[in-house]
Amino acid sequence: MNPRIAFPFLVIPHDAIRPEGWLIGDPGTPLHRATDVLENWDYARDLEVANSVSIDWAAAAGALQLPEDKLRLKFSLIVGTGAGTLPRRQDRLYEVIVDHDTDNVSVSGSVSGRTLSGRLWVSLLVTLDAPEVGGTVLSPKGRGSKLWQVHHDILIEDGGDSRFPVETASFSRIFGGRPYEHAPWYLHWRPGTLQGDFSAGIRLYVNSDHHEWLARVVSGDRLSLQAMMGDVMSQMVEAALREVSGADDLVDCEDGSVGQQILQWLGNAFPGQEIASVRALMERDPGAFRASLLATSEMGSAE
CATH class of the missing domain: 2.60.40 (Immunoglobulin-like)
Incomplete structure (x- = not known):
C-alpha cells in the first residue's frame, strides 16, 4: 500500500x-x-x-x-x-x-x-x-x-486480441437434428449485446465432421478463412446497424466490447462513411455491402 x-x-x-x-x-x-x-x-x-x-x-x-x-x-x-x-x-x-x-x-x-x-x-x-x-x-x-x-x-496472449474465439466441434453430436447440422461453421452470439465482452460473448464453431473443410481451416488457407470471417462480420455488422441510431452508440462501447469491434470493422470496410450511409448501402445493395466487408476480412485477428 x-x-x-x-x-x-x-x-x-x-x-x-x-x-x-x-x-x-x-x-x-x-x-x-x-x-x-x-x-x-x-x-x-x-x-x-x-x-x-x-x-x-x-x-x-x-x-x-x-x-x-x-x-x-x-x-x-x-x-x-x-x-x-x-x-x-x-x-x-x-x-x-x-x-x-x-x-x-x-x-x-x-x-x-x-x-x-x-x-x-x-x-x-x-x-x-x-x-x-x-x-x-x-x-x-x-x-x-x-x-x-x-x-x-x-x-x-499479448492482450487477448491475437485470436478470434474459435472452437472445432462435431456438429452431428452437439447440433444434431438442427437445420445447421451440416453447415461448415456456425457463429454463436446474441444480437443486442453491444456492451458485452467480445471474447466472452462470441464463439465461432468449425464443423469437424467436414474433414476437408477442417483441414483447410487448420492449415490456414487464406481464402477459406476469409470467406468464413466475412460471413461472421456480415452477420454482426448487419445486426448492429439495425440496432444503433448512429456512430455514438458504438463509440460509447468500452474497449474489448462487441460494439467496439464492430466499429473497427465498419471503419476498415467503409472508411469515413456515416452510419446512415452504410445502412443505406446495406439495404440498397446488400451484395456490395457484404463484398466490402469480405474484402477486409482476415482470420486470426479480431481486428
Whole structure:
C-alpha cells in the first residue's frame, strides 16, 4: 500500500501479511508461478489461481489499535478480466473469515476460460469482519472496511486480441437434428449485446465432421478463412446497424466490447462513411455491402 494515501481509518501495514506469491495453471494440475504474461492459452481452457499468506496478528492488531483476541479478518479472492487497464468484469471466487488462531491462509479458485479477455487481474483483499466497536477513534469500525490488498495483473496472449474465439466441434453430436447440422461453421452470439465482452460473448464453431473443410481451416488457407470471417462480420455488422441510431452508440462501447469491434470493422470496410450511409448501402445493395466487408476480412485477428 502507498503510505502517502490518507485513509479515514487505520489499516494493516503491508508487511504484517506476507503473501507467498500468485500461482496459476490448469485446474487439477500442479500450479506454477504467475508471470506478467500468460502464454499458450485458448478460450476453451479454464484456469486456476491461488495464493497463500502468513499473518502477523500482533503487528496487524497493533496497527489497527484493536484487541488481537477479538479481531477477525475476511480474506477474499477476486478475479477481474477485460481488455484495457481496468477489469470490465470481476468475480469473487473465494472468501474465508479467520481469527488470531489462524496463522496461514490459502485461497484458490477456478476461472472459466469463456469469461476471459485481454487481462487476468487477481486480487487478495482483506477486510474487517469484527470488532465493530472498541479500539481508538482511528480504528476501523465498519464491517467490510478495506484493510489490506495485494494484486497481480496478467496479460493474456499479448492482450487477448491475437485470436478470434474459435472452437472445432462435431456438429452431428452437439447440433444434431438442427437445420445447421451440416453447415461448415456456425457463429454463436446474441444480437443486442453491444456492451458485452467480445471474447466472452462470441464463439465461432468449425464443423469437424467436414474433414476437408477442417483441414483447410487448420492449415490456414487464406481464402477459406476469409470467406468464413466475412460471413461472421456480415452477420454482426448487419445486426448492429439495425440496432444503433448512429456512430455514438458504438463509440460509447468500452474497449474489448462487441460494439467496439464492430466499429473497427465498419471503419476498415467503409472508411469515413456515416452510419446512415452504410445502412443505406446495406439495404440498397446488400451484395456490395457484404463484398466490402469480405474484402477486409482476415482470420486470426479480431481486428
